[in-house]
Amino acid sequence: MATRDNILKRIRAANGRSAEASFQEEQIAGRRLRSHDRGPLPRLDWEPAARFRERCLAMLSTVDEVERLADVPEAVARYLRGLDLPTSGVCWPELAGLDWVSAGLAFEGRPSRGDDMVGITGAFCGIAETGTLMLLSGEDWHATTSLLPETHVAVLPAARILRSMEDGWDLLRREHSRLPRQVNFVSGPSRTADIEMTLVMGAHGPFRVHVVLVNS
Amino acid sequence: MQVTSQQFKQAASRKLADHKLQTALMNARGRLVAARARSIQELDNFEEIRQAAADIRDHCLAYLDVYLEEWERNARAAGTIVHWAESHEEMNRLVLEIARRNQVRKVIKSKSMLGEESGLNEYLEEGGLEVRETDLGEYIIQQAGENPSHIIAPAVHKSKDEIADLFAEKHKRPRLTEIEALTHEAREILRPHFLDADMGITGANFLVAETGSTMIVTNEGNGRMTTTMPRVHVAVAGIEKCLPTLEDFSLLMRLLARSATGQSISNYLSFTTGPKRPADKDGPDEFHVIIVDIGRSRVLGSALREALRCIRCGACMNHCPVYQNIGGHAYGWVYPGPIGSVLTPAYVGIDKALDLPNAATLCNQCGVACPVKIPLPDLMRKLRERQVELRLRPGGERLGLKVWAWLATRPRLYALATRIAARLGRLAGGRERLIHWLPPGASQWTLGRDMPAPRGRTFRDIYAARRRA
Numbered sequence: 001m002a003t004r005d006n007i008l009k010r011i012r013a014a015n016g017r018s019a020e021a022s023f024q025e026e027q028i029a030g031r032r033l034r035s036h037d038r039g040p041l042p043r044l045d046w047e048p049a050a051r052f053r054e055r056c057l058a059m060l061s062t063v064d065e066v067e068r069l070a071d072v073p074e075a076v077a078r079y080l081r082g083l084d085l086p087t088s089g090v091c092w093p094e095l096a097g098l099d100w101v102s103a104g105l106a107f108e109g110r111p112s113r114g115d116d117m118v119g120i121t122g123a124f125c126g127i128a129e130t131g132t133l134m135l136l137s138g139e140d141w142h143a144t145t146s147l148l149p150e151t152h153v154a155v156l157p158a159a160r161i162l163r164s165m166e167d168g169w170d171l172l173r174r175e176h177s178r179l180p181r182q183v184n185f186v187s188g189p190s191r192t193a194d195i196e197m198t199l200v201m202g203a204h205g206p207f208r209v210h211v212v213l214v215n216s
Numbered sequence: 217m218q219v220t221s222q223q224f225k226q227a228a229s230r231k232l233a234d235h236k237l238q239t240a241l242m243n244a245r246g247r248l249v250a251a252r253a254r255s256i257q258e259l260d261n262f263e264e265i266r267q268a269a270a271d272i273r274d275h276c277l278a279y280l281d282v283y284l285e286e287w288e289r290n291a292r293a294a295g296t297i298v299h300w301a302e303s304h305e306e307m308n309r310l311v312l313e314i315a316r317r318n319q320v321r322k323v324i325k326s327k328s329m330l331g332e333e334s335g336l337n338e339y340l341e342e343g344g345l346e347v348r349e350t351d352l353g354e355y356i357i358q359q360a361g362e363n364p365s366h367i368i369a370p371a372v373h374k375s376k377d378e379i380a381d382l383f384a385e386k387h388k389r390p391r392l393t394e395i396e397a398l399t400h401e402a403r404e405i406l407r408p409h410f411l412d413a414d415m416g417i418t419g420a421n422f423l424v425a426e427t428g429s430t431m432i433v434t435n436e437g438n439g440r441m442t443t444t445m446p447r448v449h450v451a452v453a454g455i456e457k458c459l460p461t462l463e464d465f466s467l468l469m470r471l472l473a474r475s476a477t478g479q480s481i482s483n484y485l486s487f488t489t490g491p492k493r494p495a496d497k498d499g500p501d502e503f504h505v506i507i508v509d510i511g512r513s514r515v516l517g518s519a520l521r522e523a524l525r526c527i528r529c530g531a532c533m534n535h536c537p538v539y540q541n542i543g544g545h546a547y548g549w550v551y552p553g554p555i556g557s558v559l560t561p562a563y564v565g566i567d568k569a570l571d572l573p574n575a576a577t578l579c580n581q582c583g584v585a586c587p588v589k590i591p592l593p594d595l596m597r598k599l600r601e602r603q604v605e606l607r608l609r610p611g612g613e614r615l616g617l618k619v620w621a622w623l624a625t626r627p628r629l630y631a632l633a634t635r636i637a638a639r640l641g642r643l644a645g646g647r648e649r650l651i652h653w654l655p656p657g658a659s660q661w662t663l664g665r666d667m668p669a670p671r672g673r674t675f676r677d678i679y680a681a682r683r684r685a
Binding site: 003004006007008010011012013014015017021025026028029032033036037038039040042043055058059111114130132137138139142143144147164165166169178179180181182183184185186187188189190191192193194195196197198200202203204205206 | 247260265277280283300301302350351352356370376379399400403410411427436438440441445460461466480481482483486488490493496509514
């Protein structure tokens with residue numbers, strides 16, 4: 001702990017402060033930590049659903065829309081067949097109860113092992129400003145499902161499209177007492193431009209991200 | 217990483233004559249500048265956000281100890297094992313000890329500039345571990361046995377043909393020619409390593425005090441793999457990375473990707489708060505974070521303090537006419553470009569990088585592009601002044617300035633000297649009124665151009681004449 005204390009001591013000295021943090025300093029920092037003040041935001045005056053769709057496409061995701069959750073398997077089947085992709089894989093357990101079989105699909109509610117070609121997840125919310133999915137990890141929200149398969153399909157209730165990342169944090173604070181092990185913001189498929197600045201999809205994560213919005 | 221910044225001049229000359237490098241730089245030049253310019257237009261109040269970002273970073277630095285303690289408390293509460301390190305050696309040793317305690321053999325690594333600073337890969341390899349870089353650019357240069365030449369595009373100096381040769385040799389597969397095929401071959405080669413590595417090492421773009429999280433920004437997804445697949449995860453982070461709240465992060469993120477690559481947002485922003493929770497089915501069993509000082513607190517108390525605002529976007533190098541012409545390697549350490557010209561002397565010693573703060577025209581392209589308003593030209597000027605104070609400038613330069621100062625404080629003598637010089641210059645210019653060669657000391661200037669000759673009258677002469685008229 002000597003190292004830790006030395007470092008903190010040097011920081012205080014560098015800032016011209018006394019050896020121990022004063023009540024006033026802790027007040028200032030404490031207020032800031034609790035207040036969650038937002039800095040200046042850019043103009044966010046668009047209609048969230050339309051903006052979300054537009055930004056998803058800009059980040060090279062694709063978007064579909066269905067009325068009810070029960071319509072998801074048909075929509076996924078259409079998408080996968082349209083691109084000639086495999087029709088089986090893994091999904092989050094909360095989606096395992098959907099009637100995949102009638103749509104000619106086979107999805108198992110378990111974590112991905114690495115050889116699954118398609119992964120279907122839900123999402124905590126969508127962020128319209130950037131066309132982003134906010135995903136939480138958890139007992140039944142496997143982080144690998146949106147990462148290892150070549151195709152990631154995310155099912156998102158349209159009502160959970162928020163304007164900004166700040167709105168996402170507020171919702172998270174309202175619905176969960178603390179952060180899960182991992183929060184991932186996903187904006188489109190994995191990509192790299194490390195060779196001659198040329199953009200290539202599917203660096204290590206999914207080649208494709210497809211969002212299915214559920215209206216009701 | 218070894219510091220070779222004292223060979224800057226020779227290295228820069230070599231880089232200017234390196235055709236392959238010049239082709240690669242030509243290809244990159246302007247692209248990132250244009251992409252940034254386009255993407256900041258998406259924010260109607262870019263300058264307001266930029267000022268707020270600078271203010272946030274200043275606030276973090278002013279209360280850094282309080283926020284670090286808050287971060288530590290929250291990280292520990294989530295099950296993170298927190299370590300502190302004063303030196304690169306100490307940090308490297310801590311990582312190796314964690315690996316040994318967990319019987320780790322294979323390590324996958326997501327890009328960390330701090331890891332580059334400390335030579336972490338080599339250290340772990342000497343300790344008997346297999347270490348794989350997984351960011352495509354870092355993977356390429358690790359295979360080639362080189363150092364990164366840019367903080368976000370580490371292999372920007374290499375052409376696709378060089379990479380094709382390298383992959384054919386290292387992967388022992390038929391030589392590919394398309395960039396997409398090369399990228400996907402690296403994916404195929406690295407995927408099994410992600411699945412069976414024992415330990416993942418990442419840096420941290422930020423620490424968030426409010427939640428005790430570490431966070432990383434990637435486009436490839438290798439950061440997500442590294443933080444989720446192996447059974448042990450170690451993150452290394454400098455003390456200056458600490459932010460108070462998630463809102464502060466959200467504001468900075470509007471600037472980070474735009475300034476770096478011109479993206480509105482990077483593909484993956486991953487916040488990690490502790491190891492796998494009891495019911496989780498994925499994630500590491502152990503999560504360690506090593507908080508590192510190594511020069512940061514010294515810089516905090518120095519005239520270069522503002523450099524610690526840096527969020528590592530690379531905009532300053534992308535916009536720098538010097539970087540655009542010589543690339544990153546000539547700078548001789550981890551951080552190239554304008555921020556490197558400040559951080560290298562600040563971290564490794566002012567006497568070990570004398571040329572860097574001087575290799576700038578102070579054109580302020582970097583200062584204008586910096587999303588957190590680091591006054592980079594001012595900081596370079598401060599380093600120049602410090603070099604003079606410490607008598608680190610070469611004898612010839614010191615003598616020359618002394619002579620000039622002696623002359624300049626004697627107005628009559630100065631007027632006479634400039635009058636003679638102007639007349640001589642006119643003679644030297646001849647009928648063309650151009651000087652083809654300047655004397656030693658300034659001879660480099662006329663290597664590639666002529667100097668317009670003075671017309672024979674000094675400024676003082678003309679000024680006096682006009683006053684009379």
